[in-house]
Amino acid sequence: MSAPSRYVIKVFLYGIEPVIWRRFSIPVGATFAGLHTAIQQGMGWKDEQLHEFRHGKGKRLMSVIGPDHEEVPKGDSFEDEEKFTLKEFVGRRRLPLRLLYRYDFHADWVHEIAIEETSDAGKGDRPILLGGERACPPEDTGGPEGYMAALQGDLEWLDDDYDPAKFDPKKVTFGKPVR
Numbered sequence: 001m002s003a004p005s006r007y008v009i010k011v012f013l014y015g016i017e018p019v020i021w022r023r024f025s026i027p028v029g030a031t032f033a034g035l036h037t038a039i040q041q042g043m044g045w046k047d048e049q050l051h052e053f054r055h056g057k058g059k060r061l062m063s064v065i066g067p068d069h070e071e072v073p074k075g076d077s078f079e080d081e082e083k084f085t086l087k088e089f090v091g092r093r094r095l096p097l098r099l100l101y102r103y104d105f106h107a108d109w110v111h112e113i114a115i116e117e118t119s120d121a122g123k124g125d126r127p128i129l130l131g132g133e134r135a136c137p138p139e140d141t142g143g144p145e146g147y148m149a150a151l152q153g154d155l156e157w158l159d160d161d162y163d164p165a166k167f168d169p170k171k172v173t174f175g176k177p178v179r
Helices: 032-043 086-090 143-151
Strands: 006-013 021-027 051-055 063-066 077-080 097-103 109-119 128-133
Touching (some): 006 032, 021 032, 032 086, 032 097
Antiparallel strands (some): 006 021, 006 109, 051 097
């Protein structure tokens, strides 16, 4: 029996109702830098801000995986996302595994990531979109609180063309291979 070639990942955004989520598969050998790129492309972010992944036991998520940048806190332990792979992170642990992905430290967009299962469906070195719902919030909208306030009409920053309920999977392109 051969080893599985992909992980199925589900990402959803905290603090937003109704929930905004994406599900995709990604090669098991992808680095966390590749996972970051897949999340950015799948959600519809523009990759203009710093980010980090956090994991740990219980509510203390003090272990960090991220770019080796001075503004990214190192936590109790730190792994460079360019070198650390999903396969190394999962190791022998049982799935599903959960961790957090934080994007834009000022707006504090927090995503929960679930590495749900392994899969052999799909080939190649690019993520494959499996599903999703709702449009990603535009960049620089004040985080979950500002976004929800705009949806409720308390703030008027939303573009008239923006439809929060509309998610078009055809517009998701995983432009480059993940490594």
